[in-house]
Amino acid sequence: MDWFGRCVPDADALLSTYWRRTPAVLRPADPPVDVFTRADLDAVLDAGLLRVPYLGLYTAHGQIPDERFCPRRVVTGRPMDGYVDGRAVRDLVRDERATLQLRYINQWQPRVRALTEDVAARLGRLVEAFYFLSQPGRRGPVHRDDGDLLALQLGGAKHWQVYPGPADGHWEPVRADEPGPVVLDTVLRTGEVLYVPRGFAHTAAAVGDEPSAHLTVVVREAGTDHLRERLMERIVEGLALPGRPLDDDALHATAARLLGHLRERIAAIDPGELVESARPHAFSSRSTA
Numbered sequence: 001m002d003w004f005g006r007c008v009p010d011a012d013a014l015l016s017t018y019w020r021r022t023p024a025v026l027r028p029a030d031p032p033v034d035v036f037t038r039a040d041l042d043a044v045l046d047a048g049l050l051r052v053p054y055l056g057l058y059t060a061h062g063q064i065p066d067e068r069f070c071p072r073r074v075v076t077g078r079p080m081d082g083y084v085d086g087r088a089v090r091d092l093v094r095d096e097r098a099t100l101q102l103r104y105i106n107q108w109q110p111r112v113r114a115l116t117e118d119v120a121a122r123l124g125r126l127v128e129a130f131y132f133l134s135q136p137g138r139r140g141p142v143h144r145d146d147g148d149l150l151a152l153q154l155g156g157a158k159h160w161q162v163y164p165g166p167a168d169g170h171w172e173p174v175r176a177d178e179p180g181p182v183v184l185d186t187v188l189r190t191g192e193v194l195y196v197p198r199g200f201a202h203t204a205a206a207v208g209d210e211p212s213a214h215l216t217v218v219v220r221e222a223g224t225d226h227l228r229e230r231l232m233e234r235i236v237e238g239l240a241l242p243g244r245p246l247d248d249d250a251l252h253a254t255a256a257r258l259l260g261h262l263r264e265r266i267a268a269i270d271p272g273e274l275v276e277s278a279r280p281h282a283f284s285s286r287s288t289a
Contacts, residue, residue, distance in 0.1 A: 003115040004122045006032040007150055007193050007217070011122070014195065020148070023162040023184040023202075024195045031191035033154050035111045036131055036215060044102075044109075045086030052082045054108065057089065057098040060138055064098060097138065102131035105215075112215070119150070119217060125279045126220040134158070134212045139205035146173035146284055147218040149196040151204075153188045156212035160194055161185050163201035173284075176201035188214070222278035230278040235265040 008014050009028040018024045044050055057064040069088035073080045092098045106116040106129040120127040128147075136156075144166065151160070163179035179201035187207060188194050196202050198221055206212035239261050245251040 001114060001118070003032060003035070003118040006030050007115070007119065007152060018195055018197070020165075020197045023197060023200060025184075025186055025188065026150075026193040026195060027191070028193060031193065032115060032152060033191055035115050035152070036105065036109060036154065038155065038213065040109070041102075041131075041133065041213075042086075045084065045089055048083065048086070050084040052084065054103050054105075055084050055089070056101045056103065057092055058101065059096050059098050064092060064096075068092065093133070093135070097135040099135065099138065099140075100131075100133040105129050105131050116217060119219065123219055124276070126282045128218045128220065128284070130216045130218065132212070132214055132216065134204075134206040134214075136206045136208055136211065140203055141175050142177075142179050142201050142203045143175045144171065144173050144199050144201050145196070145218065146198065146223070147220045148198045149194070149202075150217040150219070151188065151194040151196065152215045152217065153190050153192050153194075154213040154215055155190055156206060156210045157187050157189045157208045158204050158212040158214060159185075159187050159207045160196075160202060160204045162196055165197060165199045165201075171199055173199075218284075220279075220282040220284065222275060222282045226278040226282045227274060230274060230281065231269070234269055234274070234277070235262050237265070 004011070006028055007026070009026060014024075014026070052066045052070060055069075057069060066082065069085055069092060070082050071085055071088070073083055089100065093100055106113045106127070112129050112131075116127040116129050139159075142161075142163065151158075161182050162184040163176065163181065164183055183200075186194070198219075239258070241254050241258060242250070245254045
């Protein structure tokens, strides 16, 4: 299955024209609206095995406490917390118009996993996915994400506003109180895909008479911390030194060997190679709350 092609009808145009430059609406001929359906959602909720933090619920007042939809269970005589009760979730979605978020759905849903793996193979980066079911009318806060986004509209419609990217490399993936002028204002309809470059502020609200269901595919990018972690792993490879040198001479000799090893390892590392080795490990460090 060419999941990437079902999301991106013209890969060359995405990478040469839009990538990291400007948002764009994509209209694939065979959009992947079957990757996760409402029937799939119902099956997951009814199975009784879904646990937090894989699911979260939000209203205009903030995140709904897990305890409201995760009643305690007793399994083999032991109390167990964190299992999602599908009926409670549906009640909160209906009665409080809560937005439902399924987090890291690629880790546990086979078709979504296949889609993210295909996108990752084509783009050479870590890819994760999040599912949103939103009620019409409520708009989310303006924020930035630490990754390029492909928002796949699976059902209903959603009004998106996208703002410019950050001014420099010191930005944080948080709410953007002064995002600047709107650079794209569009209503995404079933089967359409929105590309949002990494760091571009954005907000969205379901519109119309039915809930909006969309899958956000996040293409992660390496940051300085990821480069630092991979560098530290690389420079200590093959290093075998005594744990407790016996005297001052041995301690100084060990220090000299350590520095010599580090110099050799650093001199052998290519910046491009370091970036490529960091990209598959560029997991987000943000809380799911």
